[in-house]
Amino acid sequence: MAEELVNVICTFCGSVCDDVLFDVENYKGKKFCKLGSGKFSPKERIKSPMIDGKEVSYEEAIEKAAEILVNAKRPLLYGWASTVNEAIRLGVILTEKVGGIYDQCASVCHAPGTLALIEEGVPGGSLGEIKNRADMVVFWGSNPLEAHPRHPMRYSVRAKGLLIKDRKDRKVVVVDVRKTKSANMADLFIKIKPGYDYPIISALRAIIKGEESAVPSEVGGVKKELLKELADMMVNAKYGAVLYGLGVTQSRGRDRNIENAIKLIQLLNRKTRWIIWPMRGHYNVVGAGEVPAWEAGYTYAIDFSRGYPRFSPGEFSANEVLQRKDCDAALIIASDPVAHFPRASVAHLKKIPVIQIDPFPNMTTLVSNVVIPSAVAGIEAEGTAYRMDGIPFRVKKVVETEYWSDEQILEKMLEKVDQLMG
Numbered sequence: 001m002a003e004e005l006v007n008v009i010c011t012f013c014g015s016v017c018d019d020v021l022f023d024v025e026n027y028k029g030k031k032f033c034k035l036g037s038g039k040f041s042p043k044e045r046i047k048s049p050m051i052d053g054k055e056v057s058y059e060e061a062i063e064k065a066a067e068i069l070v071n072a073k074r075p076l077l078y079g080w081a082s083t084v085n086e087a088i089r090l091g092v093i094l095t096e097k098v099g100g101i102y103d104q105c106a107s108v109c110h111a112p113g114t115l116a117l118i119e120e121g122v123p124g125g126s127l128g129e130i131k132n133r134a135d136m137v138v139f140w141g142s143n144p145l146e147a148h149p150r151h152p153m154r155y156s157v158r159a160k161g162l163l164i165k166d167r168k169d170r171k172v173v174v175v176d177v178r179k180t181k182s183a184n185m186a187d188l189f190i191k192i193k194p195g196y197d198y199p200i201i202s203a204l205r206a207i208i209k210g211e212e213s214a215v216p217s218e219v220g221g222v223k224k225e226l227l228k229e230l231a232d233m234m235v236n237a238k239y240g241a242v243l244y245g246l247g248v249t250q251s252r253g254r255d256r257n258i259e260n261a262i263k264l265i266q267l268l269n270r271k272t273r274w275i276i277w278p279m280r281g282h283y284n285v286v287g288a289g290e291v292p293a294w295e296a297g298y299t300y301a302i303d304f305s306r307g308y309p310r311f312s313p314g315e316f317s318a319n320e321v322l323q324r325k326d327c328d329a330a331l332i333i334a335s336d337p338v339a340h341f342p343r344a345s346v347a348h349l350k351k352i353p354v355i356q357i358d359p360f361p362n363m364t365t366l367v368s369n370v371v372i373p374s375a376v377a378g379i380e381a382e383g384t385a386y387r388m389d390g391i392p393f394r395v396k397k398v399v400e401t402e403y404w405s406d407e408q409i410l411e412k413m414l415e416k417v418d419q420l421m422g
């Protein structure tokens with residue numbers, strides 16, 4: 001069939017590329033990276049709403065889901081990172097109504113960074129600033145070539161901007177525990193011992209403060225000379241960016257690593273201009289935190305069972321709740337905890353009623369009592385999403401579909417819950 005190309009926004013990773021094309025006639029993406037084209041091409045879908053494996057209408061599935069949520073003492077409503085803000089907003093309202101727990105995918109990836117921001121604030125900047133100004137970029141515990149494949153080309157390595165005219169105008173450093181694909185594109189790769197991010201950041205701070213005599217000859221597998229070279233590069237950059245990943249947030253020290261890194265950036269900002277920012281994974285994981293923050297004041301791990309929001313990571317994060325068997329039903333949206341959570345969490349999910357809302361079947365479908373298929377945001381449904389740097393984008397609907405959007409499904413579910421609760 002003849003191509004009919006329209007400009008769309010990729011709703012796969014946190015880079016939220018807004019320069020990609022979609023062939024509406026042939027349902028196929030163009031210009032996407034491998035990860036994005038996997039989503040923007042025909043793939044297996046959940047065909048119909050189901051209750052206990054039996055096909056039903058949307059209305060029946062939503063009614064059953066509402067009954068489960070209303071009858072539960074403390075349901076867990078988890079996922080949210082791969083849907084739009086409009087749906088997340090309804091999800092927060094729904095969680096409050098049913099006295100449940102709202103948690104999102106960041107609780108198992110970048111949440112330690114969020115805790116550090118609460119403590120220290122964040123000297124941040126947008127991807128546009130990085131593209132236009134950054135003459136030095138440090139990827140710390142992040143591997144953009146594999147997790148955000150077009151990020152280096154669009155914003156951080158090869159991107160040309162206002163002040164950066166060429167690749168040689170920008171120094172790229174990768175700090176990681178192994179030589180990743182991204183390390184091969186760096187001007188300098190620093191291999192560190194796993195779990196030594198904190199002392200290495202402390203050593204850099206000491207060197208920059210002029211207290212290098214306090215630094216031993218080697219820290220976390222890195223020679224002092226190399227640390228001095230890195231510190232020197234950082235101080236001499238005009239505009240630098242540390243872009244960190246799960247290698248820092250999920251290794252020993254977790255939120256303390258990020259706090260220490262923010263202190264390093266604060267120190268550098270006394271001499272030059274630096275920013276620090278997380279390489280967020282799912283396309284709207286930022287929205288999954290920002291929207292509950294507008295609504296309830298917190299970004300994840302929020303318990304509404306007392307009628308008001310309480311924030312307690314490690315207590316109300318999905319994994320901990322499931323392992324303590326502290327929820328008696330779950331609604332999982334745009335996420336696959338069965339594939340990614342530890343066995344003890346999955347064991348509890350198998351014992352309680354589970355509602356799933358997702359365009360695609362996954363491991364969680366297998367344990368769900370109620371399965372509600374949804375439209376793919378960015379192709380079949382519109383809405384707003386925050387790119388990894390917090391910039392909002394309007395994702396489009398370019399294809400007509402019979403599937404309901406997450407927003408429609410949750411709106412109807414709220415209506416049903418209201419009716420059942422009287």
Ligand code: SF4
Nearest residue numbers: 010013016017036150
């Ligand atoms: S880098 Fe991310 S947002 Fe861009 S096309 Fe690839 S998956 Fe999509």
